[in-house]
Amino acid sequence: MDVLSEIENWPVDNAVSVVIDGRGSIAGQHGDLDKVYALASVTKLLSSYAFLIALEEGAINLEDPAGPEGSTVHHLLAHTAGYDFDSDVIRFAVGAKRGYSNYGFEKLAEHLQQETEINFADYAQEAVFAPLGMNSTKIAGSCAKDGRSSAADLAKFAAELLNPTLVSPETLSDATRVHFEGLVGILPGYGRQNPNDWGLGFELRSSKNPHWTGASHPAQTFGHFGQSGTFLWVDPVDRLACVTLTDRNFGPWAADAWAGYNERVLKAYAA
Template identity: 45%
Template sequence: MTPQLLSIPFHASILAENDAGASLASGDAREVFPLASVTKLFTAYSALIAISRGLVTLSAPAPYPGVTLEHLLSHASGMAMGERAITRPPGTRRIYSNAGIEAAADMLEEATGTEIGRWIEETIAEPLGLTSLTVEGSPAYSGYAHAEDLMLFARELSRPTLISAELLDLATSVHFSHLDGIVPGYGNFRPCPWGIGAEIKGEKQAHWTAPSSSGKTFGHFGQSGSFLWVDPLSGERAVFLGEEPFGPWHRDNWSALNEEILHAMRGQ
């Protein structure tokens, strides 16, 4: 089934489903696309696996004064977007930072004794059977996968098998809840809730997720024109991959597209 109301002006792949058994598919679900920042979800989840195995903790100190692994993974460290420079005191502003995720990955490599791309492969891709997933460069934005594998991962984020439900609930709750910040491409939010790796919708308006999705909805989108989101309250989830990098079409239409996806599934 394909959304009927909104025309996507480029080649794309969509998968969506809910716990009631409804599903939606459009495009080639096995065509590999770049994930861009959706990669962060895999890096953060691999951190949760390391935590579950007692190899590291969220409170582990980073090599920056007052910064912990929790700060880095929730964009609360004060680190700049693209360089490892602390520009604000930790815990005072939600500064979206690729450099922060890369610093967190360095901590994971030290804790696990394994290169981060290999750690993601061993702890997530292999157990879940994600045959297309690769993370060969930056753990913040270099991943590739197809929609079928992204949906397998979205199911793991709905009903975890690699970590406990309690740990996933902790990770997808808001960390440093008072912080304001910017969601790239969508503007400033006060507050700007984030979990461990995953953005949390909260009370954000003019957001990329569907207006009717709950405030508990979490996920990520990427500058490659990709997204993955899960609504734990409604039991709904969706992934999107496309050939067009994030731009005006995505910003102006993703929310409406996600709403149509939900309406289509709820009408089945």
């Protein structure tokens, strides 16, 4: 029995899981790939890619002032601008800690809109979704949490993350390394991490413990999970990615299930 069928035992009404190999092909799947799910913070992966394209185009720059005084696009992308999770309250000095913030991402979208005079949802559609053929994907609201997509679409996106075409490999490699090293912070759902490593919008597995990916996942593994019960990870060492979507919010059930599941997926599909 394929490991992906384990999602049938999860306490959810609907779930789908798909594995993408290094060629960008679907290596395994279970569930309805065309059903559209709310992504919650997995939205940040899509938005981050749009921001990377904007950086390559020169529409925005990492050192552009954005957010609180002293903060830049760089700080906002890496969750070090000091903002509260979901408001404009300043919790710490710029660059002092890793403070995961939806609000900070929303300020990034505002900055991009100001610089390009293009609504962020339209920018993401034109820069990311249309070129990749992600016809079931949209961001309707916050660029941090209001995306909706299908596993079929996100499999295309995961293939792009394994073999980038919309940005240079060098740009993606830089975005998925640690930025502002050594910062302590809270990984939502998993507690204090020291360090709480992050890239440019991409959460990095690094040395985090506990974590939602498997114990055998390389430190270079990157991705994101969402409060709506969703995750996407990319393992650039084993050249493998996994998209899993559910319709039950993240909670103890997910914290208990995901790490072991992802460990078994990696072992089953890694070459």
